[in-house]
Amino acid sequence: MKKTTKNYRPIIQQIIKLIRQHKKFLITAHTGADGDAVGSQLALKMMLAKMGKTGHIVNVGGISKELTFLPGFAEINNGIKHLQSSYDAIIVVDSGSFERLEEMRTALPPKRPMINIDHHASNDNFGTLNWVAPEMSSVGEMVYRLLKTARIPIDKDMATNLYVSLATDTGHFSFASTTPASHLMASDLLNHGVNLGEAIKNLYSNKTPGDIKLQYDCLKRIKFAHGNRIVWTVLTRSMYKKHRALPGDPQEYLQILKSIKNVSVAILFRETLTNPLKIKISIRSEPPVDANKLARHFGGGGHYRAAGCRMTGSLKKAQRLLISKAKQYLK
Ligand SMILES: [Mn+2]
Numbered sequence: 001m002k003k004t005t006k007n008y009r010p011i012i013q014q015i016i017k018l019i020r021q022h023k024k025f026l027i028t029a030h031t032g033a034d035g036d037a038v039g040s041q042l043a044l045k046m047m048l049a050k051m052g053k054t055g056h057i058v059n060v061g062g063i064s065k066e067l068t069f070l071p072g073f074a075e076i077n078n079g080i081k082h083l084q085s086s087y088d089a090i091i092v093v094d095s096g097s098f099e100r101l102e103e104m105r106t107a108l109p110p111k112r113p114m115i116n117i118d119h120h121a122s123n124d125n126f127g128t129l130n131w132v133a134p135e136m137s138s139v140g141e142m143v144y145r146l147l148k149t150a151r152i153p154i155d156k157d158m159a160t161n162l163y164v165s166l167a168t169d170t171g172h173f174s175f176a177s178t179t180p181a182s183h184l185m186a187s188d189l190l191n192h193g194v195n196l197g198e199a200i201k202n203l204y205s206n207k208t209p210g211d212i213k214l215q216y217d218c219l220k221r222i223k224f225a226h227g228n229r230i231v232w233t234v235l236t237r238s239m240y241k242k243h244r245a246l247p248g249d250p251q252e253y254l255q256i257l258k259s260i261k262n263v264s265v266a267i268l269f270r271e272t273l274t275n276p277l278k279i280k281i282s283i284r285s286e287p288p289v290d291a292n293k294l295a296r297h298f299g300g301g302g303h304y305r306a307a308g309c310r311m312t313g314s315l316k317k318a319q320r321l322l323i324s325k326a327k328q329y330l331k
Helices: 009-020 035-050 139-149 156-169 180-191 196-204 209-220 237-243 250-258 291-296 315-329
Strands: 024-029 054-059 076-078 089-093 114-118 129-132 223-225 230-235 265-271 278-285 306-312
Touching: 009 114, 009 129, 009 139, 024 035, 035 054, 035 076, 035 089, 035 139, 035 156, 114 139, 139 156, 139 180, 156 180, 156 196, 209 230, 209 237, 209 250, 223 315, 230 250, 230 315, 250 265, 250 278, 265 315, 278 291, 278 315, 291 306, 291 315, 306 315
Parallel strands: 024 054, 024 089, 054 076, 089 114, 114 129, 230 265
Antiparallel strands: 223 230, 265 278, 278 306
16 A cells, blocks of 8 residues: 655646636546546536536547446537547546547647646656646545545545546556555545445446446356466457347456456456457456556556556467566566
């Protein structure tokens, strides 16, 4: 458990100042936005509204179906065709690098100040203002601090969005990134009226029979190396088709792989829906293995214990390259 010792007040105040100087904001996040990205985007949009500003959310790469219950979800746009030209500034959340914005990168309106709010160790400070805090559990926790510093009251909808950010990015308060501060924040949010039962039901009891069959099929293909310290499995396009299910959040699969005793590296290889030669790789690790470092060998990145990368080529080749690299970390 890492303590937050850094003083972020100056950068938070610069961000608030920049927000006050502008009117209309594009709010975007990494491709395939997850609970943390979407929850913090929606809370930011609500914060902007309370400051008399406008926030417009546009993402790329689709969104997990279990997040549709979030307050304000209908106002999230997917695809660069929704971009407008009237933005004065841009806010990017939860994107470990500029590359993770994918097709959004070249579609962004030029010469706008960009606020980069993120907690990935791999973040390369691509913004005009960069608040990068790797010891924070989630961007939700960062937006919460922003709200507190700006003295903007948190309402039930904001609290629900921030709770989902925090809960999903900490594996419901189980990952090493969970701190006393994250629990205090959760307590405060619950006091603001978050319907915990509803949130849990939507997040974790929202599966189709096909989803479970896909999960079963995926776990059947589990492989081990290095005395069971490396574990991995795959999701293929033919599996999605067979079970009529989408790959969904890799976290669930990885949590199962990580639950095996003494596992140091757990990896999920996924074929993308549109291109069989584009492989998405999600990595979870335990010390001494640094998932961020491992992912960086292949052009990706993330956190110390959770990271990802992409590869072009066959699923077989991706497994071979990644597993042999992972073995080097355990020597
Ligand atoms: Mn995050």
